[in-house]
Amino acid sequence: MDISYILNELGEDRSAYFNAVAPPIFQTSNFACKTVAEMRFALEHEAEVDFYTRGNNPTVDMLEKKLAALEGTEHAIAFGSGIAAVTAAVISRVKAGDHVVCVKKPYTWTNKLMNHFLPRFGVEVTMVDGADPQNFSQAMQENTVLIYLESPNSFTFELQDIAAITAMAKERGITTVIDNSFASPLFQNPAAMGVDLVVHSATKYIGGHSDVMGGVVCGSREMINQIFETEYMTLGAVLSPNDAWLLLRGLRTLPVRMERIAQTTRQVVAYLQQRHEVEEIIWPFLPSHPQYHLAKKQMRNNTGQFTIRLRTDHIEEVDRFCDSLQHFLMAASWGGHESLIYPAAASYKSGNYKSALPFTLVRFYIGLEDPEYLIRDLEQAFGKMRG
Structure with missing residues (x-):
């Protein structure tokens, strides 16, 4: 898919909003239904329709379509901050008794999530030097369900061999998640190297103007819908329509x-x-x-x-x-x-x-x-x- 098409046209229907060049901000919390049957359908298919902005909103939908296309994934879901996206992606794949392998020296609040938050709920985490893929293999246990990558790392920029690590993970049925904020979706696409869930702090390059917070998780439709129905709707760390519009503006350039x-x-x-x-x-x-x-x-x-x-x-x-x-x-x-x-x-x-x-x-x-x-x-x- 051509990047110019993604950034300027994908997900946009100007005929639906008076042919405005810039899409409007759908600044509404609710979307009305004309009949009981229509409301019943909306409640049963909330992941697919605009019913309540805590779930879906047309301005946010446009952003999600573009970000999924940029990462080469089926679907995406936007959050109010990068760490909200990281947290939702991780906890959507773990439960008490599970084990996670995480690269050493991740973003500060990702480190807090791994070493302080998850252990409170019975999830064990092993931190490894990510420079050698074998360190991940050696840290895996029978109950390992998730590998978390951040390539390059936040401050000292160590890389992980993404394709090698995801290949090992797939052999054992282990989910992989990566923070791709450093490279942006233009300069690195981890999903093409086998990563299951790709996370961004949209506050960074995607926004590009230091005036908006946001996060996104990109992945298969099945995984993203699972996050929508559980962590996203339950915890409510949603992106506002106004912030989604600012991120759309950032994507143009x-x-x-x-x-x-x-x-x-x-x-x-x-x-x-x-x-x-x-x-x-x-x-x-x-x-x-x-x-x-x-x-x-x-x-x-x-x-x-x-x-x-x-x-x-x-x-x-x-x-x-x-x-x-x-x-x-x-x-x-x-x-x-x-x-x-x-x-x-x-x-x-x-x-x-x-x-x-x-x-x-x-x-x-x-x-x-x-x-x-x-x-x-x-x-x-x-x-x-x-x-």
Whole structure:
């Protein structure tokens, strides 16, 4: 299916809303029925019709159709946040007494889900180094029902060999779930490599403007309908029509944004390679990266996230470098038009507390600014790093 068709036409019927070029926001909680028979049908087929916006809504439906097509899956379901989508996908496949194998160092709240939430309900979780597919095989038990991947990982960007892991999982009837937010549906399609459920934080690249929260789960119609009828309708972490409209707006420009971000990131990384203050650049698309060939195999292009390790033994110098940046905002999320940093040093608190990550790490996200503009900012910040 052509990407231009998906982004501009799929799921849209302009004749149904006065031939408006931009689809309307169906800002309604309810949809009326004309007869008892019609209402009876709606109640019996709530996954398929617009009856109550907590279930389906025309604006949200458009978004879901486009996201499923971008990921190459039969169906999709949208949530109010990325972690809501992650949680629904995971808990839809587990019950008390089951075992989950999860890649180490996932997104913070995914880690909380795996290590604090699921064990409260009798689900055992084993965390493994995802760089070697055999680690997943060795961690599997007779009661293993789910493998959770995040490729690349959130901060240090380790990859997993998606096709190898899903092949092992299918041999044993184990469901696979992956967070594909890093790559976007344009640059990586895990379903084509055998993954059952593909999750995105739509807050990131899909929205693209840092003004909306959302999440999506893509998969087979059977699996998505199961989530709809249980976790989605029961827990109610739904996406509002207004937020769905903002995400639709973001999708229109996704290809041009991703290409610009990819190009600028390559230029910024090339500059950072020349800086003595940078001890290491953690980015799967560097030829020196140990998983470079896997990155090139699984992803069609680089995106805007990478991490640097500053060459210093003093946290004060890390703070000074980060505080001196004028055009990189310091924020937790990414995927919008603005460039950002997230310093691991921010997690180092008073007393004996230590982060799991070295304080010398700074995660970067490259937005839509001119590369020269960003490089000049880095130049002056390095100049102030030593005091």
